[in-house]
Amino acid sequence: MGRVYYIYLLLLIIFYFGEVISERRLMVNLYSSEENKISESSRAKRSLDKKNYCTTNGCCDSRNDDCNLFYIGKNATCYCDTFCDQAPIGHVDCCPDFWITCLGQNLEDPSTTILPSTSFPASTGCYKDGSYYQDKSIQKDNCNYCYCHENHWKCTDHTCLVEPELIHFINKGNFGWKADNYTQFWGMTLNEGFEYRLGTKPPSPSLLSMNEMAHRVSPDEEFPLFFIASYKWPDYIHRPLDQRNCAASWAFSTASVAADRVAIHSEGRHTSNLSPQDLISCNVHNQNGCRGGHVDGAWWFLRKRGLVSHQCSPYEMNDYTNRYNICNISSITDKHGKSHATKPCPNRLEDSNYLYQCSPPYRIPSTEREIMKEIMENGPVQAVMTVYKDFFLYKTGIYKYTGRSENNPGSDGTHSVKIVGWGSLQNMERFWIVANSWGNTWGEHGYFRIARGKNECGIERLIIGAWCHILA
Known part of the structure; x- marks a missing residue:
């Protein structure tokens, strides 16, 4: 009887260990x-x-x-x-x-x-991307802020200037250009992009009614397939500056076109870049500095008073909060209409406070060949264009508006730029070569190409030039 009991006990132990092993395998697998x-x-x-x-x-x-x-x-x-x-x-x-x-x-x-x-963690709090945040935490996601309240995120719903979905849409489509994400635009709303990165006021009726120059292009006149002003006038054409978050494209484009034309028309005797800061700070009549301005007012100022060089009065606006810089240049006008600065340069390392002046601006006919002739003979011209949200994302190629803003009221703005040349692809697609004012990390080293002969984004609607002679 005792032997039977021990055999039973032995079988029970074997069964127990089998269960333990089975459970371990279960947990491991x-x-x-x-x-x-x-x-x-x-x-x-x-x-x-x-x-x-x-x-x-x-x-x-x-x-x-x-x-x-x-x-x-x-x-x-x-x-x-x-x-x-x-x-x-x-x-x-x-x-x-x-x-x-x-x-x-x-x-x-x-x-x-x-x-x-x-x-x-405590019962209150929120999770985002695998991380825990305490209740009442605030996190920024691109241009929107999210607030953790009782286990739930409450977020703002702004349209951002940089939208990864739009970048993907453009790069996967057949638009002829590619988009990119720019760190200087990340975190800004679309409205902030229009408010701080453009700055040219829509042309006034009087500006649009300005008489155009007489047509000068003969029907049989030929133009090169490719032309860029810096090839014809080396060292006379100035590279794009960066306006940053100062809505003053009206000042940057005017100063840049004037600087190029001063160098060309003086045959290289004066090649300094001109100061957009001087326009922003001193051209205050009906202008709003970093909150926008009119291109015709900028040209009027260039005619009456003139601009110092960029070296004399460097650009100082680091962001859109720096709007009210004091004008540091005063002047008098002699009997010949020549302006002379009466104060030294704000930049104490620069001695020359010479004021460069231009003649009254003139309007070039809004036809492709007339614009080409003007650029090839007298230098880069100023253009006023409409900007849509996809333009901020431009990286390379021939820009054409994708149409993604048509149903969004207020999703466009007015911008002014400098056209420096033109070109054509092998498929005969024609384009303008244009200098922007968003620095050399944007677009094609600060430039962009845009469809030519189609008035894309209204870029051929208002073309301005001036004769920037040098008075003794």
Whole structure:
């Protein structure tokens, strides 16, 4: 009888250990059978990865779909919430360190229990991109702000100047140009882009009614397929400056066109770039500095008073809060109409405070060939154009408006630029070469190409030139 009892006891012990082994295998094989076939090198990599999921980013109570990370071993999303292991075995979607970090369970030795190294956060708070934020936290996402309130994010809903979806749409489409994300625009709203990065007031009726010069192009006159002013006049054409968040394209384009024409018309005796800062700070009659201005007012100022060089009065506006710089240049006019500065340069390292003046501006006929002739004979011209939201994203190619703003009222603005030449592709697609004022990291080193002969974005509607002679 005693022998039977011992045999029964031995069978019971064997059965018990079998259950323990079975349970251990069950815990170890929570993931699918496909994952158990990963090579030993992958297993080693995964063992290193186990320390970098829930341990780093925290655990979540109940179900929280935002409490996720990218699991390298499975090339999929894994979770650190307590809902993640509720699915049938082989289909759980917990991160590999969930059990030991969040539950204190050692899957390789189920009989061992340790305290979780990461406790669940308080019931209030929010998760974003796998990270936990306390209640009342504020996070910025591009141009929008999100406020954590009782486990939920409340976010503003502004249209951003840089939209990744629009960049993807342009680059996947057949528009003839490519878009890019610019760090100087990231975080700005679309309205801020129009308010701070343009700045030219729409042309007044009197400006649009200005008489055009008589047509000078004969029907049989030929033009080169490609022309750029800097090839014909080396060292006379000035590269684009960066207006930054100062809405003063009216000043930058005027000063740049005038500087090029002073150098050309003086045959290289005066090649200094002219100061947009001088226009912004001193041309205050019906102008608003970094809050916008009129191109005809800028040319009137160039005629009556003139501008000092960029070296004499460098650009100082670092952002749109710096709007009210005092005019540091005063002048008198002699009997011949020549202006003379009465104060030294704001930049004490520059001695010359010479004031450069131009004749009254004139309007070039809005035809492709007349504009080409003017550029080729007298130098770059000023153009006023409409800017849509996709233009801010331009990187390279021949710009044409994609049409993505048609149903959004107020999603365009007025900008002024400098046309320096033209060209054609092998498929005979024609374009203008234009200098912008957003620095040399934007577009094609500060320039852009835009469709020619089609009045794209109204760029051929108002073309302005001036004779910038030098008075003794």
